[in-house]
Amino acid sequence: MIIEIGHYALVLALATALIVSVLPVIGARRGDAAMMALAPTGSLVLFALVAFSFGVLTWAYVVSDFSVANVWENSHSLMPLIYKYSGVWGNHEGSMLLWLLILVFFSALVAVFGRNLPDTLRANVLAVQAWISTAFLFFILLTSNPFLRLDPAPAEGQDLNPVLQDFGLAVHPPLLYLGYVGFSVCFSFAVAALIEGRIDAAWARWVRPWTLAAWTFLTAGIAMGSYWAYYELGWGGWWFWDPVENASFMPWLAGTALLHSALVMEKREALKIWTVLLAIMTFSLSLLGTFLVRSGVLTSVHSFATDPTRGIFILCILGIFIGGAFVLFAWRAPMLKAGGIFAPISREGALVLNNLILTVATATVLTGTLYPLILETLTGEKISVGAPFFNMTFGLLMLPLLVAVPFGPVLAWKRGDLLGALQRLYVFAGLALAAGLIFFYIQNGGPVLAIFGLVLGFWGMIGAFADLWYRANFAKVGLSVGLKRLTGLPRSVFGTAIAHFGLGVTVLGIFAATTFGTETVVEMKQGASVDVGGYSLTYDGLRDAVGPNYTEQRGHFAVSRGGVQVADVWSSKRLYTARRMPTTEAGILTFGLSQLYVSLGDAMDSGGMVVRIWWKPFILCIWGGALVMMFGGFVSLSDRRLRVGAPSRKVKPIKATLEAAE
Amino acid sequence: MTRKQKRLAVIAGGMSFILVAVLLVMFAFSQSVAYFFMPADLAKADVKPGTRIRLGGLVAEGSVKRGQGSTVSFTVTDGTGNVPVTYTGILPDLFREGQGVVTEGAFDAASHSFVADSVLAKHDENYMPKEVADRLKAQGVWNEGQGNQGQGSGTKGTATR
Numbered sequence: 065m066i067i068e069i070g071h072y073a074l075v076l077a078l079a080t081a082l083i084v085s086v087l088p089v090i091g092a093r094r095g096d097a098a099m100m101a102l103a104p105t106g107s108l109v110l111f112a113l114v115a116f117s118f119g120v121l122t123w124a125y126v127v128s129d130f131s132v133a134n135v136w137e138n139s140h141s142l143m144p145l146i147y148k149y150s151g152v153w154g155n156h157e158g159s160m161l162l163w164l165l166i167l168v169f170f171s172a173l174v175a176v177f178g179r180n181l182p183d184t185l186r187a188n189v190l191a192v193q194a195w196i197s198t199a200f201l202f203f204i205l206l207t208s209n210p211f212l213r214l215d216p217a218p219a220e221g222q223d224l225n226p227v228l229q230d231f232g233l234a235v236h237p238p239l240l241y242l243g244y245v246g247f248s249v250c251f252s253f254a255v256a257a258l259i260e261g262r263i264d265a266a267w268a269r270w271v272r273p274w275t276l277a278a279w280t281f282l283t284a285g286i287a288m289g290s291y292w293a294y295y296e297l298g299w300g301g302w303w304f305w306d307p308v309e310n311a312s313f314m315p316w317l318a319g320t321a322l323l324h325s326a327l328v329m330e331k332r333e334a335l336k337i338w339t340v341l342l343a344i345m346t347f348s349l350s351l352l353g354t355f356l357v358r359s360g361v362l363t364s365v366h367s368f369a370t371d372p373t374r375g376i377f378i379l380c381i382l383g384i385f386i387g388g389a390f391v392l393f394a395w396r397a398p399m400l401k402a403g404g405i406f407a408p409i410s411r412e413g414a415l416v417l418n419n420l421i422l423t424v425a426t427a428t429v430l431t432g433t434l435y436p437l438i439l440e441t442l443t444g445e446k447i448s449v450g451a452p453f454f455n456m457t458f459g460l461l462m463l464p465l466l467v468a469v470p471f472g473p474v475l476a477w478k479r480g481d482l483l484g485a486l487q488r489l490y491v492f493a494g495l496a497l498a499a500g501l502i503f504f505y506i507q508n509g510g511p512v513l514a515i516f517g518l519v520l521g522f523w524g525m526i527g528a529f530a531d532l533w534y535r536a537n538f539a540k541v542g543l544s545v546g547l548k549r550l551t552g553l554p555r556s557v558f559g560t561a562i563a564h565f566g567l568g569v570t571v572l573g574i575f576a577a578t579t580f581g582t583e584t585v586v587e588m589k590q591g592a593s594v595d596v597g598g599y600s601l602t603y604d605g606l607r608d609a610v611g612p613n614y615t616e617q618r619g620h621f622a623v624s625r626g627g628v629q630v631a632d633v634w635s636s637k638r639l640y641t642a643r644r645m646p647t648t649e650a651g652i653l654t655f656g657l658s659q660l661y662v663s664l665g666d667a668m669d670s671g672g673m674v675v676r677i678w679w680k681p682f683i684l685c686i687w688g689g690a691l692v693m694m695f696g697g698f699v700s701l702s703d704r705r706l707r708v709g710a711p712s713r714k715v716k717p718i719k720a721t722l723e724a725a726e
Numbered sequence: 727m728t729r730k731q732k733r734l735a736v737i738a739g740g741m742s743f744i745l746v747a748v749l750l751v752m753f754a755f756s757q758s759v760a761y762f763f764m765p766a767d768l769a770k771a772d773v774k775p776g777t778r779i780r781l782g783g784l785v786a787e788g789s790v791k792r793g794q795g796s797t798v799s800f801t802v803t804d805g806t807g808n809v810p811v812t813y814t815g816i817l818p819d820l821f822r823e824g825q826g827v828v829t830e831g832a833f834d835a836a837s838h839s840f841v842a843d844s845v846l847a848k849h850d851e852n853y854m855p856k857e858v859a860d861r862l863k864a865q866g867v868w869n870e871g872q873g874n875q876g877q878g879s880g881t882k883g884t885a886t887r
Contacts, residue, residue: 408736420740424747431751446762448780448830449755456754461747585796585815637819646819665796665816674796676816 067132070120071211077113077168078201080106084194088187089259100183103190104175110197111172118165121210122152131217134158134210140223140642142613150234151224156358156374157210159237163354164200166238166245170274171197174249181270188256189249196248199381207374223613223642232292236285240312243282244350247319249274251347254340255389258396268330268339273701275326275343279319280697286312287690298648298663300583300678302686305454310433311353314426318346321422324415332412332477334405337397338419344393348386349426355382356433410480414472421465428457466520466571469564470527473557474534492530496522503576507681510579517575524568528561559700566692573657573685580681585665589672597679599660600624601633606673614640616649619664619673623653635662635675657684760830765807775835781809781842782828790823802827802840810839818847 084106091099121134125148130136138155139148147154153162171193178186204210253271257263289312294302303309322342328335359375406412432449439445470492474485500519504510533539535553538546586594588603595601604620616638623631635651651662658681665674762780763771773779781802789801797814800823811829821827831842 408732413736420743424744428747428751432754435755446780448760448762450758450760450830452758453754456758457747457750460750587796648819663816666792668792674816 066120067124067129067211067213070117070124071209073113073117073120074201074205074211077110077117078198078205080110080113081194081198081201084110085191085198088191092184092187092191092260095184097183100187103187103194104178107168107171107175107190107193110194111168114161114165114168118152118161121158121161122149125149125152128221129217130219130221131213131215132210133212133214136214136218136221138224139221140613141220143224143229144612146231146234147224147229151228153237154224154228154233157204157208160200160204160208160358161210162237163241163245164197164204166241167193167197167200167248170246170249174252174274178270184260185253185256185267185270188259189252192252192255193248196252196385199385203374203377203381207377221642223640226614226638226640226643226645226647227296229613229640230292230296232288232296236288236292238285239281239288240285243278243280243285243319244312244315244353246274246278246281247315247343247347247350250278250322250343251389254343255392257340258392261396261399263336263340263400265330265333268326271339271343272323272326272330275319275323276697276701279316279323280694280701282312282316282319283690283697284694286316287687287694291687295650295652298650300650300661300663300676300680302577302683305432305451307433308357310429310454311356314429314433315346315349315353317422317426317429318342318349321419321426322346324418324422328412328415332406334412335416335419336400340397340400341393342419342423344386344389345423348382348389349430351382351385355379406477407479409475409482411472411475411477413480414468414475417468418465418472421461421468425458425461425465428461429454432457463520466524466567469524469567470530473531473560473564488534489527489530492527493523496526499526507576507580514575514579517579518572521568521572521575524571525565526568528564528568531557532561555703556700559696559698559703561696562699563693563696566689566694566696568689569685569692570687570689573682573687573689576682577680577686581683582679584677586675586677587668587670587672588675589670592672594675594677596677597658597660597681598625599630599679601660601662601677603673603675609636611638613642614638619651619662619675621651621662623660633660633662635664637664654684657682657688659683762828764804765802765809766804767807768809769807773833775833775838778830778832780828780830781811781840782826783809785821785823785825785827787823799839802829811842812839813842813845815843815845817845820847821845822847 084103087099088103088106090096091102121132123129124132124135125139126145128135128139128141128148130139134155134157138158139151143151151158153159171190174186174189174193178189181189250271253267253274257267286309289309290302293304294300322339325335325339325342329339355375355378359378432453436447436449439447470489471485474488475481497519499522500515503518503522504515532550532553535557536546536550541549582597584594584596586592588594590603590605593600593602600623602622602624604622606617606619609616609618616636618634618636621633621635622629623633631653633651633653636649638647638649639645640647648663653660653662658679661678661680663676663678665676667673758778760778760780762782763773764783765781768781783802783804786801786803786808789799789803791799793799793812796816797812798817799810799812802809802811811831813829813831825847828846829840829842830844830846831840833839834841
């Protein structure tokens with residue numbers, strides 16, 4: 065019964081979404097306050113209905129109600145409880161419901177925090193959000209209904225795909241969706257602004273916190289997904305340029321560009337049209353990602369049951385929203401007035417460079433991702449575009465940006481001084497060079513070109529603090545006054561520095577791990593030893609073990625350094641009983657920022673095992689840097705001036721008049 | 727420089743960056759794109775040794791032989807053609823005789839065997855790589871019913887060297 069109520073709540077949600085889609089827009093045109101007021105109320109009701117429906121599905125998973133087809137297909141009564149919760153979105157229907165839940169969650173947030181928005185803008189934004197909700201509600205109800213029943217109810221479920229039975233599933237999709245879907249708010253703001261034909265710096269101030277929040281979550285979600293793939297799949301790689309990874313990476317790149325261009329618009333009223341276009345493009349890439357991942361055109365971890373009608377349905381949604389937004393843009397954008405002018409060498413100029421490089425890089429990733437699909441559709445030829453393509457194009461194109469990052473914050477707005485910036489930065493560049501060389505020396509060398517990468521990483525890390533250093537002016541005013549000045553700086557300045565520092569950490573991790581990492585494939589018999597990365601691993605044979613819903617063979621390795629045993633590591637081959645599916649569980653040992661990664665291969669006839677061991681120095685920097693970036697995002701979000709819906713700074717003039725009156 | 731010249735310089739700079747990107751993409755496509763072949767195609771197509779391709783098909787029954795260390799040799803077949811493949815490394819969990827695989831690598835000039843540096847098989851008991859499944863179905867060698875009922879939820883397992 066409760067399942068049917070959950071289903072019914074979704075239908076009611078569709079009705080609500082339709083109302084919020086239409087009436088507030090009419091209200092905004094006519095200036096009818098009552099109709100506009102429907103938008104926030106309706107959005108909250110919509111959220112409540114979808115949340116209820118999601119709760120019902122979760123309940124069905126938790127109590128293992130196998131009369132629900134979706135639960136039967138993706139759950140098992142013996143599965144640990146946490147996977148019963150996370151298993152809700154470990155399948156196509158459930159993950160679309162999560163997508164929708166997060167979409168209406170953001171609408172509700174806009175409804176709650178958007179009180180300071182002009183009434184018409186808020187009504188239009190929420191209506192556009194409701195258009196998207198309507199499209200996805202139709203999609204779920206017509207093609208991906210999670211509440212379908214089975215009669216008679218099977219006694220036991222078919223179990224969740226073993227690869228998904230991991231803590232990563234509990235974290236990665238919600239974080240990723242918070243990012244992906246969060247950009248819908250920027251999209252809605254852009255479309256609403258185009259509908260109204262009016263846009264100004266205040267618009268950018270409202271959009272920026274949403275962009276920042278979405279970007280922060282997306283950063284975390286991608287990093288989490290990358291780490292999950294790294295430890296779960298057992299191939300020791302952290303990024304494969306798989307189309308599905310690209311699908312999440314492209315909105316991130318475009319979102320990063322949007323974050324920076326919105327800054328220019330907020331501070332200088334320039335780049336208006338471009339910012340609106342970027343906001344539309346970013347969410348379009350999110351939708352494209354959803355299409356690539358959910359339609360089944362790609363085979364990957366993320367493509368669940370494939371059903372052609374779903375692919376076509378999402379393609380239609382994609383076409384309507386992207387096409388519609390671009391048509392609206394082409395029609396309305398010329399009405400937007402251009403803003404402030406600036407010299408090429410200036411903070412704005414640096415941010416334009418950032419946007420140029422990021423969008424071109426996004427375009428190359430898009431080309432590499434879509435080209436095989438388009439070619440196959442047109443000519444039937446099947447090709448694969450792999451890591452070498454992306455490393456050559458994306459990698460090379462991003463290099464100038466990484467060099468330029470520390471320059472941006474030290475350039476003045478409007479008209480900057482490149483020579484002055486160079487003078488301010490050369491000490492930091494020297495430090496980065498020294499750090500890179502020392503690092504290279506300690507690691508006992510490698511290809512000389514690697515120095516360049518290491519220096520680039522340190523340059524990003526050290527250079528990030530140049531702005532703080534000069535703003536506090538430690539060199540002139542001394543430590544105590546400098547610290548006072550530093551604490552007086554707005555938090556967004558710290559956010560920028562921290563996020564740029566994190567970028568440097570990630571770059572350093574990428575270059576260090578690829579340059580100094582080693583991979584060893586050996587056949588080991590019990591008692592045999594192998595030296596990897598300064599550690600010695602001794603193989604101690606296989607042991608049988610039984611888990612809740614799997615059986616496994618655990619290989620034990622004793623790790624020693626200089627003859628002293630320092631750790632144990634277990635690497636196992638599992639067989640999940642319900643699906644008769646084998647998986648490899650890598651054994652990972654962390655030493656500081658570096659990791660030792662042990663993966664079991666096949667048993668040999670001679671009684672040994674093939675073992676693959678990687679030494680991954682500084683690999684944790686890659687994800688650590690992303691975490692630092694995320695932290696920077698949160699610091700920036702906590703800036704009072706950026707607080708969602710914060711009023712524009714009118715405080716000062718009022719104070720001035722008060723003083724005058726006294 | 728006047729303002730107009732400055733603006734021109736900026737636009738020229740931006741354009742040339744885009745141009746470089748386009749050239750880079752075209753160059754990278756010519757260098758690093760691997761075409762997909764099945765054993766029967768290779769008889770018709772002239773694939774030179776050293777050219778990277780993807781080779782897909784079924785692992786022939788009884789063809790998997792373990793050699794020195796972690797080197798494995800097997801035959802990829804599609805019913806009409808057979809190609810011997812050697813691979814050094816760890817095979818994906820679901821690599822099995824009679825199952826579909828996609829391997830990536832190049833033909834060795836001397837031995838005329840295919841040297842793969844990556845072997846793909848999906849992490850699923852009912853798996854057939856999409857490219858291979860499409861073709862084999864078209865040829866009637868294999869069909870969807872063969873152990874492939876229900877939800878084809880699965881995962882790509884790769885072994886890359």
